[in-house]
Amino acid sequence: MKARIKFCKYGSLRFIGHLDVMRYFQKVMRRADIPIAFTGGYSPHMIMSFAQPLGVGVTSSGEYLDIELTKPVASKQTVAQMNAVMAEGIEVVSFVKIPEEKKYSGMTITAAADYRVTFLASGRSAEKICPVPEDLKEQVKAFLAQPKIKVLKATKRSEKEVDIRPMIYAMEAGDEDIRLFLAAGSENNLKPDLLMEAFLGFCGKEKEAYPLHFHRMDVYARNPAIPADAMERNKKGVGLVTLESLGKEITG
Amino acid sequence: MRKLALNDEILLKIEKPARYIGNEVNSVMKDLEKVDIRFAMCFPDVYEIGMSHLGIQILYDMFNQWEDVWCERVYSPWVDLDRIMREEDIPLFALESQDPVKDFDFLGITLQYEMCYTNILQVLDLSGIPLEAAERTEEDPVVIGGGPCAYNPEPLAEFFDLFYIGEGETVYRELLDLYKKNKADGGTKKNYFEKAAEIEGIYVPSLYDVTYNEDGTLAAFVPNNPHAPRTVKKQMVSDLTMTYYPQKPVVPFIKVTQDRVVLEIQRGCIRGCRFCQAGMLYRPTRERDVEKLKEYARQMLKNTGHEEISLSSLSSSDYSRLKELVDFLIDEFKGKGINISLPSLRIDAFSLDVMERVQDIRKSSLTFAPEAGSQRMRNVINKGLTEEEILTGAGQAFAGGWNKVKLYFMLGLPTETEEDMRAIPELADKIARKYYEIPKDQRNGKCQITTSTSFFIPKPFTPFQWARMYSNEEYIARAAIVKHGFNDQLNRKSLKYNWHDAEITVLEGVFARGDRRVGKLLLEAYRLGCIYDAWTEVFDYEKWLAAFASTGIDLAFYNERERGEDELFPWDFIDTGVTKDFLRREWERAMNAEVTPNCREKCSGCGAARFGGGVCHESKN
Numbered sequence A: 001m002k003a004r005i006k007f008c009k010y011g012s013l014r015f016i017g018h019l020d021v022m023r024y025f026q027k028v029m030r031r032a033d034i035p036i037a038f039t040g041g042y043s044p045h046m047i048m049s050f051a052q053p054l055g056v057g058v059t060s061s062g063e064y065l066d067i068e069l070t071k072p073v074a075s076k077q078t079v080a081q082m083n084a085v086m087a088e089g090i091e092v093v094s095f096v097k098i099p100e101e102k103k104y105s106g107m108t109i110t111a112a113a114d115y116r117v118t119f120l121a122s123g124r125s126a127e128k129i130c131p132v133p134e135d136l137k138e139q140v141k142a143f144l145a146q147p148k149i150k151v152l153k154a155t156k157r158s159e160k161e162v163d164i165r166p167m168i169y170a171m172e173a174g175d176e177d178i179r180l181f182l183a184a185g186s187e188n189n190l191k192p193d194l195l196m197e198a199f200l201g202f203c204g205k206e207k208e209a210y211p212l213h214f215h216r217m218d219v220y221a222r223n224p225a226i227p228a229d230a231m232e233r234n235k236k237g238v239g240l241v242t243l244e245s246l247g248k249e250i251t252g
Numbered sequence B: 001m002r003k004l005a006l007n008d009e010i011l012l013k014i015e016k017p018a019r020y021i022g023n024e025v026n027s028v029m030k031d032l033e034k035v036d037i038r039f040a041m042c043f044p045d046v047y048e049i050g051m052s053h054l055g056i057q058i059l060y061d062m063f064n065q066w067e068d069v070w071c072e073r074v075y076s077p078w079v080d081l082d083r084i085m086r087e088e089d090i091p092l093f094a095l096e097s098q099d100p101v102k103d104f105d106f107l108g109i110t111l112q113y114e115m116c117y118t119n120i121l122q123v124l125d126l127s128g129i130p131l132e133a134a135e136r137t138e139e140d141p142v143v144i145g146g147g148p149c150a151y152n153p154e155p156l157a158e159f160f161d162l163f164y165i166g167e168g169e170t171v172y173r174e175l176l177d178l179y180k181k182n183k184a185d186g187g188t189k190k191n192y193f194e195k196a197a198e199i200e201g202i203y204v205p206s207l208y209d210v211t212y213n214e215d216g217t218l219a220a221f222v223p224n225n226p227h228a229p230r231t232v233k234k235q236m237v238s239d240l241t242m243t244y245y246p247q248k249p250v251v252p253f254i255k256v257t258q259d260r261v262v263l264e265i266q267r268g269c270i271r272g273c274r275f276c277q278a279g280m281l282y283r284p285t286r287e288r289d290v291e292k293l294k295e296y297a298r299q300m301l302k303n304t305g306h307e308e309i310s311l312s313s314l315s316s317s318d319y320s321r322l323k324e325l326v327d328f329l330i331d332e333f334k335g336k337g338i339n340i341s342l343p344s345l346r347i348d349a350f351s352l353d354v355m356e357r358v359q360d361i362r363k364s365s366l367t368f369a370p371e372a373g374s375q376r377m378r379n380v381i382n383k384g385l386t387e388e389e390i391l392t393g394a395g396q397a398f399a400g401g402w403n404k405v406k407l408y409f410m411l412g413l414p415t416e417t418e419e420d421m422r423a424i425p426e427l428a429d430k431i432a433r434k435y436y437e438i439p440k441d442q443r444n445g446k447c448q449i450t451t452s453t454s455f456f457i458p459k460p461f462t463p464f465q466w467a468r469m470y471s472n473e474e475y476i477a478r479a480a481i482v483k484h485g486f487n488d489q490l491n492r493k494s495l496k497y498n499w500h501d502a503e504i505t506v507l508e509g510v511f512a513r514g515d516r517r518v519g520k521l522l523l524e525a526y527r528l529g530c531i532y533d534a535w536t537e538v539f540d541y542e543k544w545l546a547a548f549a550s551t552g553i554d555l556a557f558y559n560e561r562e563r564g565e566d567e568l569f570p571w572d573f574i575d576t577g578v579t580k581d582f583l584r585r586e587w588e589r590a591m592n593a594e595v596t597p598n599c600r601e602k603c604s605g606c607g608a609a610r611f612g613g614g615v616c617h618e619s620k621n
């Protein structure tokens, strides 16, 4: 049986990198006595996969990992069991059953993520938030109206120029934050800091002058019930659903 | 939510910010209003090393069981953060509360190896505590040192208020109660130190005067205060089963050196190798009850979620219930994906069988530590391991499918000759031959014999405390002889040889047996910028040479002379239970290459029996 865990990450734990979060959850499984399945072979390891890595410094209220269970457990109780053995800064939000097929795994179906970007008084603290500067707010429309937005993206070996415009599904500036809805996953992936750098550049600003904090709100998948071409409309709510909503509560 | 001592900008700029944020699972938070004593426990090296140390976890757990004490952890900031803290004037802080160390009542520093001494000064300096004890005020924390290097505390005497001589589980409660009482009575720190000196095992360096002979050796070491005793007695836990053991060790977020549950199965060692300080300091050998260990294993795995468990002791094979314990661990945990690691096992049929059950033979290697190449030399050091045992063990292992062997030796041992040095590659080659005796179609490719040598450093309270060391050049020359020896071997293609740095060895020698005067060398080296000397990428020998030159400390005086039979040593005021007479007898037997039986074969009357526990009294139970 496959299950999906949704968790949030905040406070000092935002300084823990992705690999360490994976190690952390392996230990959580043992501490909380979760009946997780192991691979075979001489050195078996837990069957566990994360949907989408989160950068160091970024907080989130919608992170996901999928695990394989050897026997069913009740959602509610499992959430409580896990939260009882957590460090402050990571909290399990939900635990749901997901379909067995590989195409439903978080890693495969992740298609987008949304973020909240806040402007900080200084890079020293993510707590002191400033309003979104008016001159920047006004530029969002013009920024998005460009047919192409070329940026340099670092790959494993070199840098290459890519057009990120198709990977921006939405960008809206409010008084307190800028909301982003961006492509994520193995096919197309746009990191929010790369986008903001391009945006500040477009506005003729130095990125050093605008310390930002990024918060991931949730991670989305193509809704298997909706045909793929609906995705092309790039609108939240049409072709995309949260990873959490693809699962079902397990009752004890 | 806790406020971090370092701001986001810094945390996002430095390597591994998780080293500094605390908040790990099982770390202890307390209400400041409800505690009387704040204790900062420091391992003066980087987080990943310090977090791997069992002793600190034991004391952390013990202190925090006491309601009136809050013990927090402190490690050396790595060089990147060190620079930032100096530039921005950020005081060193403890991980749990993130409060400055300077606000604490105590700063306890564990002294595990000499090459972290400059890091002690780094920790004091970054904390804003005067480096020299004499300069401190009533506002500064009490700085106390403990651990194996505290058995020769003299090189550090100027920097510490107190030293704790012995195992930490014993007199800390008394020391803290005294602190509370002194404070309530309105006493000064000086009053406290005087009373502390009366607690067995506590050494207060400021209460002693040292004089020297013209030849530089120690003339006298005497108390200058009526509260200070002439000798300081090592404190020891007599029953290892009935003492503290951390069942909820702190679980780091990042990968640390010892990322596993550690079960200390026994303390001390029955063997009596003459170079080994731990083997002498922790006499007599004491075992922990096997049932208790099983219970700890279960609890600790559950409380940490670690995927590995390891046994800890100087010589696991000598633990009397080893088979029972190992069988239990395998039956109970192997099926749950828990790795079991068994270091310091003697290679024999039993251990090979166990290793086959717990690890992948193709990936693992066998470890032998003959320590010396020739039988004569092994008799000198009292390492009761014969060539026959090594070859038989290796032969059995090769037959079982292993093809990788690691060998550890020391160079520069007392009485060592060229013949002894050449015996090292010869022994490695004999092991390789053993492998190639197996018919080709049954072999698993080539074998790989990796030999490492370190240079021997005589330590206080060992039979070799009188021995001389050599110069840097001489050590390199000895390693070269071994290296050439390897080129002459039949199976040289299957043999690999590594040797340790000689520069660090020489320095370690000076601090291991140094007196109070070498404190100024340390201070000068630190002022010149030395920290993290145990890390080759940071270590800067040139700076050390400059420090020797400007302080006039004579390296040869400390390292390159054999000490006289009647010489008074800087550490002689400590009574470890093992007598100087016994050590001298052992030195003389070493000179005649005579072997001394181990504690279970025959008691040699070392003196440790007076503690009234452990192996000395086994047969009488």
Ligand code: SF4
Pocket (backbone or CB within 6 Å): B283, B284, B285, B598, B599, B600, B602, B603, B604, B605, B606, B607, B608, B609, B615, B616
């Ligand atoms: S008194 Fe005897 S048995 Fe006890 S530690 Fe010393 S030599 Fe070993």
